[in-house]
Amino acid sequence: MRTSFIAKKPSVLVFLLALAAFTIAVTILSEGFGIGVISTSFIKTLGKTLCLCLIAVAMDLVWGFTGILSLGHFAFFGLGGYMIGMWLMYERTRLIVSEALMQGQIPPTDAEVIEGIGNQIFGVVGSSEFPIVWAFADSLGLQLLLVVLVPGILALIFGWLAFRSRVTGVYLSILTQAMTLALALYLFQNDSGLRGNNGLSGLQNLPGVETPQSIVSMWFFLASALALALGYTLAAWIVSGKFGSVIRGIRDNETRVRFLGYSVEGFKLAVFTFTACIAAIAGALYYPQAGIINPAEVVPIASIYLAVWVAIGGRGRLYGAVIGAGFVSLISTWFTGGQAPDINLGFYTIKWVDWWLVLLGLSFVAVTLFAPKGIGGLFDRLKKEGGA
Amino acid sequence: MSTLLEVSGVSVSFDGFKAINNLSFQIADAELRAVIGPNGAGKTTFMDIVTGKTRPDEGRVIWGERSVSLLRMNEAQIAREGIGRKFQKPTVFENQTVRENFLMALKKDRGVLSVLLFRPSKADHEQVDALAEQVGMLAELDRLAGELSHGQKQWLEIGMLLAQEPRLLLVDEPAAGMTPEEREHTSELLVQAAKTRAVVVVEHDMEFVRRLGCKVTVLHEGAVLAEGSLDHVTSNSDVIDVYLGR
Amino acid sequence: MIRILIACLALMCWGQAGLALDLTLQEILQQNKKLVEKPSRKTIGPVIEEIAASNLSQVQGFLEAWGNKQVWQRRSDGLFFFGTAVAKRQYELTDPDSGESVGEFTKKDLKQLKPNSGVRALIATALVQFQLSDLDPVKRAEALQAMERAPTAKHLAPLRLSIENELDADLKARKSRLERLLTISFDPDTATRVAAIQSFEGDLGVDVRATLNPLVVTSVNITSGDLPTDENIARVIKPGSEDLSVPAAYDLLVASKLAPPATSAEDIRAALVAHIDGGQVAKISVAQLSDPEIRRQAYDRLAEQSLVPAFIDEEDIAKKLLGYTVYETFAETSVAVTDAAQAALSKIDLNVGMNQTLDLTLDAISLASIYFLAAIGLAITFGVMGVINMAHGEFIMMGAYTGYVVQQVIPNHTVSILVALPLAFAVTFAAGVVMERLVIRYLYNRPLETLLATFGISIALQQLAKNIFGTQARPLTAPGWLDGAWVMNDVVSISFIRIAIFILALIFLGMFLFIMKRTRLGLETRTVTQNPRMAASMGINPDRVNMLTFGLGSGIAGVAGVAIGLFAKVTSEMGNDYIVQSFMTVVVGGVGNIWGALAGATMIGFLQKGIEWGYPSNTLAAQTYMIIFIIIFIQFKPRGIIALKGRAAGD
Structure with a gap:
């Protein structure tokens, strides 16, 4: 009776093999490690897409499996990015400032270096003082810990408050949206200590690493692929057992689960916090590839897009989330990047940059109405037809 | 026979409407009890109070040998104390197999971490098989619960309740929507279950109640109107008034 | 006198x-x-x-x-x-x-x-x-105004002469007020000035504060001996207290050339750089100078050789300051005048504070009516029907753009607003009905799906508006008679637009109550929401009722859009600014109840203004804290301020 869960869930193995094949193919075609068919900037796009797939897996866990439509997971994603961005920016600025000060006639004191860094980083918001939130920015280890801790604790506090008062359904969605809005508005302030709407920039440069971007981008690409593989496997393992039964039970009938003696709040809180941490890790891998993070990334609409990806891919099945996030975000990049050819109707030219969002919005309505199971649902249909 | 559950002087009102009015009720270990009463008598609200879904305005609900108050616990804690509840509408997890439904209900540590690490042992599977056999669903174990018939869902739910190994079972209209054969099976299940634990059945169907052959409590306007054998209460003039109208 | x-x-x-x-x-x-x-x-x-x-x-x-x-x-x-x-x-x-x-x-x-x-x-x-004595009252008024703008001592005498013969009561009052103000500033006699000051106690006029404030302006002085007796001394300040830090006090000494300047890290650095000699400073190798302690050592050695001034540390500063007294002196020499001015100002401050509270209250009420306007449509679709419409903000935007288009066609602002209000209702009503027919009716009882589908519509509508109207903000100009403000005094005032919006909100409240409680549609809506099957069996067509109710909610959003467009910029993204607040308003107030929306709007409006008052420079922070407060509030009142009780509230 006792079988390994990979054997029980062949889809996980299929997914891992597909991901491995994709990663190897991209590596061979890349500029940094291979024959140079794929440009470095596209490698970054692919790496970022993998991170988006990872947060989509998290979103699927929390929404598709547990039934909590969180409109706040992109906030955790952004927070993760901010946390790693703080170290990247601090360390790089420190190297530049130290070097510049070393050119002076006498070597700088630590205080002078820190003041120099402060001026460099916070000059744009008219300050040179280090805010308290930067207290650990000089330590990579601590800041990496904060990548998980800050979003995790925020999710824990918010989730504890929301779940214990039994806010559910759309109310919870609106509440998470409000939380995201509050965080975005907070980050937009100049005195938030995170450079207001300037955000953190220059994150693509690893401090002290002289390797060209073509190689660095491959490091991040591979790291993102690894993170996605681990995240996916972990998520699949979690939902395969009794825990999966319980959270799907919560999704379908919360009250019944409660009368079975399970503390619904505890399970929800665990899933919410765990997925927030996954989202944060995805963000911490994403933003060094994007190079910049600012509060506009955190606004509620980003989290809603995340829900859109998962819904289009097919919620309640992990590979659906990955397909949705990968497919929609890549196609969005293609359409909004101006690469898609405009369609000339004679009297009017359809510019995809302008019309893509209209199309996306409407296709989203169509998916909800006609294909509630998303793209993943098509596989089921094919399977059934194949079986019959 | 020692008292398992004691409800005393409980009242609750919604927007001025008194759903439960100074209700007192007792049930002992391994006792089968039927609760009847016209619509709006407070039967469901009574169950809501015992299981922690509704907080009464006043009164006490005392449980078990250690006489703990249930009023300070939430639904999940009360369920873990050993009170199982079956709702009027069959509520099973339709997107999961019958086996998964049973496994979820088995009496095990309900903590988040132990649930995460839980993998069913051979003994667990055997227990599930035994339960399935008891409610007559051995053949359906790997079907999705959503594909079952109405009666099968009811039995699955009763089976899940038994899997919880509760000391008190609250069953709300188990026979509703069942065929006569299914009713018979259900009543047998309940009588069987009541041999080892207390069972409270809320039911409209007098024939079904008669088949249970147990003590009957009649509720009216949120209070106990009469108590005793079915023949005793059906001959009570107050009960006749309430049921037939004046 | x-x-x-x-x-x-x-x-x-x-x-x-x-x-x-x-x-x-x-x-x-x-x-x-x-x-x-x-x-x-x-x-x-x-x-x-x-x-x-x-x-x-x-x-x-x-x-x-x-x-x-x-x-x-x-x-x-x-x-x-x-x-x-x-x-x-x-x-x-x-x-x-x-x-x-x-x-x-x-x-x-x-x-x-x-x-x-x-x-x-x-x-x-x-x-x-x-x-001032001209026969033409207009000229006299002009002259007065000129004097009010730039009062001088020379004006005092002619002004006093002109008061007696002034026939116009208004001008006479103004003249006498100005005369008292000039007296405070320029009259040579102390008692007269004090009397004039006292006559203004509690007055809210900005002119009074502008006259009194210069009297209590102080300058900071420092002395080594006793306090001078010939100056009007405001108070003695202790260095290191809240009002004067030790370095600031020392700077005063330095500025008066009573002490050498303190040695800063910058000074040390400059001194060291100036005395680098063959890779060494005072026999200490330059490479070592990244340590502040060693820098100090090098500096002290330089000081020993009298190459730089001796280092002055905190102890020196504290010691030096002990010998001095810091005090504040009024520019105004008369003690009686400064005392009276301070007394009058403190009474004025109290009065101003009270009036500011009143002003803040008015502001909060006006903000609350905006939120109420934005949320009332939602109170119908979400509160009554239970349909969550994320495109509600876009209906507001649609209404505002309708107003803008109407103004392009009809140049007269009054007429165009009167046309725009019903037209915006019609446009968004139609949009709402179309949306209900095409999308929402397939999603009843699936709230999360409704949320996502309407969100898709919201994205599409926003982008569509952007494609049609461009990204820049479009103005929606209020008619001339709504310009200006109702000024109660120099502190309290409220613009006519805000009053109009308040009235509009009241009208909407009345209309909503009327429709829900007194009309067939309202009755049918309530019936259908409570029990659609029962309603259908009684001959009510639930499809039709749902369609009309949703249209009504959307139409009201459109009208609110016109009102909001009058004071906020009309952009394709304006819906975003209101959607979260609107939902908060409905949720905080209590779903399914118009009074709940009203209570929610009032609470959020007052809260936001209150927080803005606490953090005057930072509206972003105010919004952040407000949302956090709401999240916490929902902990204690999960069903809102005005909750439906009992089983009807459902789960």
Whole structure:
């Protein structure tokens, strides 16, 4: 009776093999490690897409499996990015400032270096003082810990408050949206200590690493692929057992689960916090590839897009989330990047940059109405037809 | 026979409407009890109070040998104390197999971490098989619960309740929507279950109640109107008034 | 007391006037011919004063003409005349004294006096005293206004003289108020000033505070001995207290050259750099100087060699400061006046504070009515029908753009608003009905799906608006009669637009209550929401009712959009600004109840204004804290302020 869960869930193995094949193919075609068919900037796009797939897996866990439509997971994603961005920016600025000060006639004191860094980083918001939130920015280890801790604790506090008062359904969605809005508005302030709407920039440069971007981008690409593989496997393992039964039970009938003696709040809180941490890790891998993070990334609409990806891919099945996030975000990049050819109707030219969002919005309505199971649902249909 | 559950002087009102009015009720270990009463008598609200879904305005609900108050616990804690509840509408997890439904209900540590690490042992599977056999669903174990018939869902739910190994079972209209054969099976299940634990059945169907052959409590306007054998209460003039109208 | 003084002053004026009685205006002008011909702001003062002091009846006319560049000089004899153009390059000259015409002259015989703006300002100041008693009340008002803007000591006497004979009650009140203000600033007699100050206790006028504040301005001084007795000392400050840090106190010493400047890290660095000698500073290798301790050592060695001033550390500073007393002195020398001014100001502050609270309350009510307007449509679709519509904000935007388009067609703002309101309702009503028919009706009882589908519509509508109207903000101009504000006093005022929005919100509330409680549609809506099957079996068509109710909610959002567009910019993204707040309003207030939406809007409006008051410079922070507060509030009242109780509330 006792079988390994990979054997029980062949889809996980299929997914891992597909991901491995994709990663190897991209590596061979890349500029940094291979024959140079794929440009470095596209490698970054692919790496970022993998991170988006990872947060989509998290979103699927929390929404598709547990039934909590969180409109706040992109906030955790952004927070993760901010946390790693703080170290990247601090360390790089420190190297530049130290070097510049070393050119002076006498070597700088630590205080002078820190003041120099402060001026460099916070000059744009008219300050040179280090805010308290930067207290650990000089330590990579601590800041990496904060990548998980800050979003995790925020999710824990918010989730504890929301779940214990039994806010559910759309109310919870609106509440998470409000939380995201509050965080975005907070980050937009100049005195938030995170450079207001300037955000953190220059994150693509690893401090002290002289390797060209073509190689660095491959490091991040591979790291993102690894993170996605681990995240996916972990998520699949979690939902395969009794825990999966319980959270799907919560999704379908919360009250019944409660009368079975399970503390619904505890399970929800665990899933919410765990997925927030996954989202944060995805963000911490994403933003060094994007190079910049600012509060506009955190606004509620980003989290809603995340829900859109998962819904289009097919919620309640992990590979659906990955397909949705990968497919929609890549196609969005293609359409909004101006690469898609405009369609000339004679009297009017359809510019995809302008019309893509209209199309996306409407296709989203169509998916909800006609294909509630998303793209993943098509596989089921094919399977059934194949079986019959 | 020692008292398992004691409800005393409980009242609750919604927007001025008194759903439960100074209700007192007792049930002992391994006792089968039927609760009847016209619509709006407070039967469901009574169950809501015992299981922690509704907080009464006043009164006490005392449980078990250690006489703990249930009023300070939430639904999940009360369920873990050993009170199982079956709702009027069959509520099973339709997107999961019958086996998964049973496994979820088995009496095990309900903590988040132990649930995460839980993998069913051979003994667990055997227990599930035994339960399935008891409610007559051995053949359906790997079907999705959503594909079952109405009666099968009811039995699955009763089976899940038994899997919880509760000391008190609250069953709300188990026979509703069942065929006569299914009713018979259900009543047998309940009588069987009541041999080892207390069972409270809320039911409209007098024939079904008669088949249970147990003590009957009649509720009216949120209070106990009469108590005793079915023949005793059906001959009570107050009960006749309430049921037939004046 | 005041009267006697005024009488004395009047006598003085009369006496002064008497001195110049013997000269005509022309004679005075001729005496100062050079200065009048080429006047400058610096030199012309005495001349204007002399002219004004002559007390001749013709002075006012002359000064006005001079200021208006209507005075000409005849080249032949250098005499000054009023000049009026009679034909091209042809002027008729009039004698300034007698007012008689002396004939017509061509321009080449004349020279126009063109005083520059500085001189004209001086002329205007001199004119004030005449204009104060001018027969024309408009001119008197203008003169008063000029004095209110730039009060000077010279105005005091003529102003006092003019009060008694002022017939216009309004102007008299203004004159007497100004007289008291000028008294505070310029009267030589302390008791008179104190009395004037006391007369303003609790007054809210900005002018009063502008007059009183300079009296209590202080300057910080430092002394080594006892406090001086001849100064009006406000208080003694202890260095290191909240009002004066130790370094700031020491800086005072340095500024008064009583102590050498403190040595900063920057100074050390500069000194060290200046004394680098072969890779060493005072025999310490440069490479070691990244340590502040070693820098200090090097500096001290330099100081020992007297190459740099000795290091002054905190201990030195503290020791030095012990010998001195820091105190604040009023610029105003009279203790009685400063005491009275402080007392009056503190009473004024109290009164201002109370009125500011009132003003804040009005602001909060107006914000609440905006939120209410934005949320009322949602209270119908979400609160009553349970349909969550994320495109609600876009309906608001649609309404606002409808208003904008109407204004492009109908230029008259009043008419266009009156057309826009029903048209916006019609447009968004139609949009709502279409959306309900095509999307929402398939998703009843699937709230999360509804949320996502309507969100898709919201994205599409936003982008569509962007494609049509562009990204820049479009104005929606309010009709002229809504400009301006209802000013209660200098502190409390509220703009007419906000009052209009408040009234609009009340009308909507009334309309909603009427529709829900008194009309067939309302009855059917309530029936369908409570039990659709039962309603259907009673002959009500739930499809039709849902469609109309949703249309109604959307239509109201459109009207709200016009109202919001009047004070906020109309952009394709304006819906985003209101959607979260609107949902918060409905949720906080309590779903399914219009009074809940009202309570929610009121609470959020007051809360936001309150927090903004606490963090005046930072509206972003205010919104952040407000949302956090709401999240916490929902912990304690999960069903909102006005909750439906019991089983009806459902789970």
